[in-house]
Amino acid sequence: MSKPEKTVSTNELNERARQLLKTLVECYIRDGQPVGSRTLSRSSDLDLSPATIRNVMADLEELGLVMAPHTSAGRIPTPQGYRIFIDSLLTVQNLGDAEVERLRRQLNMEGSVPEMLDRVSKLLSGVTHMAGLVTVPRREQCRLRHVEFLKLSEDRVLAIFVVNESEVRNYVVHTGRAYTATELEQAGNYFNAQYTGKNLDEARAGVLQAMREAKEAVNALMQAAMEAAELAISQETQRGDYKLAGQTNLMTFPEFSDLAALRQLFEAFNEKQDLLHLLDQCVRSGGVQIFIGEESGYKVLGGCSLITSTYQVEGKPLGVLGVIGPTRMAYERVIPIVDVTAKLLGAALNPRQ
Amino acid sequence: MSKPEKTVSTNELNERARQLLKTLVECYIRDGQPVGSRTLSRSSDLDLSPATIRNVMADLEELGLVMAPHTSAGRIPTPQGYRIFIDSLLTVQNLGDAEVERLRRQLNMEGSVPEMLDRVSKLLSGVTHMAGLVTVPRREQCRLRHVEFLKLSEDRVLAIFVVNESEVRNYVVHTGRAYTATELEQAGNYFNAQYTGKNLDEARAGVLQAMREAKEAVNALMQAAMEAAELAISQETQRGDYKLAGQTNLMTFPEFSDLAALRQLFEAFNEKQDLLHLLDQCVRSGGVQIFIGEESGYKVLGGCSLITSTYQVEGKPLGVLGVIGPTRMAYERVIPIVDVTAKLLGAALNPRQ
DNA sequence: ATCAGCACTCTTTATACGGGAGTGCTAATT
DNA sequence: AATTAGCACTCCCGTATAAAGAGTGCTGAT
Numbered sequence: 001m002s003k004p005e006k007t008v009s010t011n012e013l014n015e016r017a018r019q020l021l022k023t024l025v026e027c028y029i030r031d032g033q034p035v036g037s038r039t040l041s042r043s044s045d046l047d048l049s050p051a052t053i054r055n056v057m058a059d060l061e062e063l064g065l066v067m068a069p070h071t072s073a074g075r076i077p078t079p080q081g082y083r084i085f086i087d088s089l090l091t092v093q094n095l096g097d098a099e100v101e102r103l104r105r106q107l108n109m110e111g112s113v114p115e116m117l118d119r120v121s122k123l124l125s126g127v128t129h130m131a132g133l134v135t136v137p138r139r140e141q142c143r144l145r146h147v148e149f150l151k152l153s154e155d156r157v158l159a160i161f162v163v164n165e166s167e168v169r170n171y172v173v174h175t176g177r178a179y180t181a182t183e184l185e186q187a188g189n190y191f192n193a194q195y196t197g198k199n200l201d202e203a204r205a206g207v208l209q210a211m212r213e214a215k216e217a218v219n220a221l222m223q224a225a226m227e228a229a230e231l232a233i234s235q236e237t238q239r240g241d242y243k244l245a246g247q248t249n250l251m252t253f254p255e256f257s258d259l260a261a262l263r264q265l266f267e268a269f270n271e272k273q274d275l276l277h278l279l280d281q282c283v284r285s286g287g288v289q290i291f292i293g294e295e296s297g298y299k300v301l302g303g304c305s306l307i308t309s310t311y312q313v314e315g316k317p318l319g320v321l322g323v324i325g326p327t328r329m330a331y332e333r334v335i336p337i338v339d340v341t342a343k344l345l346g347a348a349l350n351p352r353q
Numbered sequence: 354m355s356k357p358e359k360t361v362s363t364n365e366l367n368e369r370a371r372q373l374l375k376t377l378v379e380c381y382i383r384d385g386q387p388v389g390s391r392t393l394s395r396s397s398d399l400d401l402s403p404a405t406i407r408n409v410m411a412d413l414e415e416l417g418l419v420m421a422p423h424t425s426a427g428r429i430p431t432p433q434g435y436r437i438f439i440d441s442l443l444t445v446q447n448l449g450d451a452e453v454e455r456l457r458r459q460l461n462m463e464g465s466v467p468e469m470l471d472r473v474s475k476l477l478s479g480v481t482h483m484a485g486l487v488t489v490p491r492r493e494q495c496r497l498r499h500v501e502f503l504k505l506s507e508d509r510v511l512a513i514f515v516v517n518e519s520e521v522r523n524y525v526v527h528t529g530r531a532y533t534a535t536e537l538e539q540a541g542n543y544f545n546a547q548y549t550g551k552n553l554d555e556a557r558a559g560v561l562q563a564m565r566e567a568k569e570a571v572n573a574l575m576q577a578a579m580e581a582a583e584l585a586i587s588q589e590t591q592r593g594d595y596k597l598a599g600q601t602n603l604m605t606f607p608e609f610s611d612l613a614a615l616r617q618l619f620e621a622f623n624e625k626q627d628l629l630h631l632l633d634q635c636v637r638s639g640g641v642q643i644f645i646g647e648e649s650g651y652k653v654l655g656g657c658s659l660i661t662s663t664y665q666v667e668g669k670p671l672g673v674l675g676v677i678g679p680t681r682m683a684y685e686r687v688i689p690i691v692d693v694t695a696k697l698l699g700a701a702l703n704p705r706q
Numbered sequence: 707a708t709c710a711g712c713a714c715t716c717t718t719t720a721t722a723c724g725g726g727a728g729t730g731c732t733a734a735t736t
Numbered sequence: 737a738a739t740t741a742g743c744a745c746t747c748c749c750g751t752a753t754a755a756a757g758a759g760t761g762c763t764g765a766t
Contacts, residue, residue: 036759049709054760072716072759112525150499150515158519162503166511170521172465248623251616259612263604270601389728402740407729425728425747 034074125246130325137318309342387427478599483678490671662695
């Protein structure tokens with residue numbers, strides 16, 4: 001009654017088993033149906049009979065790489081099976097120059113950054129027929145360029161901050177007392193003279209310092225303005241944000257036919273925070289990242305895969321972009337698209353050009 | 354072989370038929386199932402036998418107000434049946450003071466206009482468990498408050514416009530030549546001195562006039578700035594826009610279980626233009642408007658009802674808000690909610706308070 | 707080690723059947 | 737003349753049954 005020797009182990013699958021797993025995943029991705037031993041026998045280059053393949057399949061199933069939906073069906077890959085496929089079996093076909101050029105053209109480099117991001121997410125969703133997303137660039141260094149204070153009413157001042165290249169943020173500051181137009185102008189001039197070119201942290205430190213040294217009335221306004229600036233800017237920078245396009249594409253996939261599950265997914269898209277946390281991990285890790293199903297730790301992403309790539313300017317990663325689709329997707333096609341698009345976006349955002 | 358005399362006609366349904374139609378719609382809205390003659394006999398105040406009711410139903414069916422899904426099922430209202438129900442049979446229960454107060458509290462009046470609109474759409478969707486929407490206020494009179502020109506690079510100028518109360522729009526202007534900081538400041542001063550408090554059309558006319566009289570270099574900048582201003586502002590004002598919340602709520606209704614149809618609906622939400630056109634009609638008509646199913650002329654809205662109400666400040670309608678849900682919804686509850694919310698929003702937007 | 711053969715399992719599709727719900731019609735009743 | 741009871745009829749729906757198809761696991765032969 002000794003167990004039959006297992007021919008494969010988790011750490012080193014033998015070459016034949018790897019080859020069969022690869023073929024199986026490819027077949028399943030192509031056809032969307034459990035793959036049987038007969039099909040596998042015909043599809044793989046290996047010249048093996050269905051019976052032999054069944055033995056290998058039994059091993060792969062024991063290792064948790066494939067599973068059968070029911071007793072007499074073919075096998076489908078498990079998330080772990082997909083993981084191995086993607087990490088060591090997948091042969092990505094690099095995009096041809098023509099295709100890269102087509103992407104570059106469709107994503108024409110004009111317009112403001114928000115417009116650009118909209119185009120990118122739409123491009124990704126359009127090309128892949130799944131959902132495309134881009135995080136808005138986070139800039140840890142938020143460089144002040146210009147400040148303007150404008151009196152709105154007795155105790156309300158509109159503070160306008162121009163930061164970085166040409167982004168404008170504004171915030172209504174409720175002041176303790178009424179300021180005259182002259183006071184506001186003076187405050188603006190002082191602010192500009194002192195802090196233009198500095199980043200926000202430096203500016204805040206400077207204001208606090210000035211507050212301590214001399215508690216002039218104008219500095220109270222300054223402090224309020226500083227707080228406003230932080231509020232206005234932190235809204236986007238701190239929390240982060242992303243643009244999503246083509247959610248509705250997901251509704252065409254049979255794996256998302258469960259309305260309740262799909263609803264939870266869409267709600268996660270709206271809530272944003274969970275997904276942002278995930279995307280933050282991606283930007284930290286850098287390069288192309290792939291999450292399969294619930295690997296991410298979020299149950300709503302069950303059945304989904306997330307493929308991201310960081311985009312960077314001057315070597316510094318600013319954010320990530322990518323696609324979300326069913327785990328059963330054409331990775332060999334999608335991965336290079338995400339990769340190239342990230343590089344194109346990085347290039348487009350480069351200020352010196 | 355003479356046809357039996359019909360007891361009801363389209364124009365004046367007899368009182369009994371009206372009463373029965375009302376009860377039928379109420380039952381159907383409550384239970385979601387075809388209503389049979391037996392149920393109707395018990396539910397209605399009228400003391401009639403099922404057989405009699407069947408006769409009336411046959412008449413209503415001939416008039417196109419109700420239909421039977423199949424031979425031996427009860428009746429359900431047709432869109433025309435709903436129309437009559439809403440126009441002349443429905444008894445809306447006005448909201449109690451407590452409920453109005455609760456709405457007012459949940460929709461607290463702080464923050465900027467965009468924040469406010471977000472809250473309103475979320476409130477509507479939350480309270481009704483359907484999708485809530487608000488158009489962003491269109492202001493045909495866009496009053497300039499302040500202008501600021503800022504040099505970005507050799508041929509790019511950042512134009513910042515503060516309009517109306519405290520809205521900030523900005524646009525990058527590509528100028529023909531480089532302007533010095535002093536020139537820009539002069540231009541800004543001139544612009545502010547001339548056009549502050551004027552609305553955009555007046556300002557444009559003024560700039561053109563000035564151009565004709567003296568073609569100074571500074572005026573070329575002005576013209577570019579005017580164009581920028583129009584571009585920046587028209588983006589929102591011209592096309593219009595709306596905020597939508599709680600789309601996902603729709604996914605829980607059985608009438609939206611057809612994924613393909615639901616997808617089209619969601620895509621219409623994203624495209625916006627069709628819906629905007631519809632909402633524009635609503636704001637023109639004023640008051641509470643209700644579209645049932647495809648009445649609107651848009652097929653994607655089949656199975657949906659849209660309930661809107663205009664919100665206004667100082668008697669001038671600024672936009673509409675409302676909800677979209679399945680045609681089978683609790684109108685008597687939703688209509689007053691939409692109505693009251695519109696009034697609350699109008700009050701909240703009133704500058705003098 | 708591989709493979710052919712075979713019994714077995716499970717899904718899928720088609721078909722049949724009975725119960726339930728509700729109708730339309732007719733004839734009786736008010 | 738309007739209303740109603742009675743009844744045959746239609747259609748839906750859930751369940752049961754059967755047959756076909758696909759694929760497996762196992763055994764024994766090569």
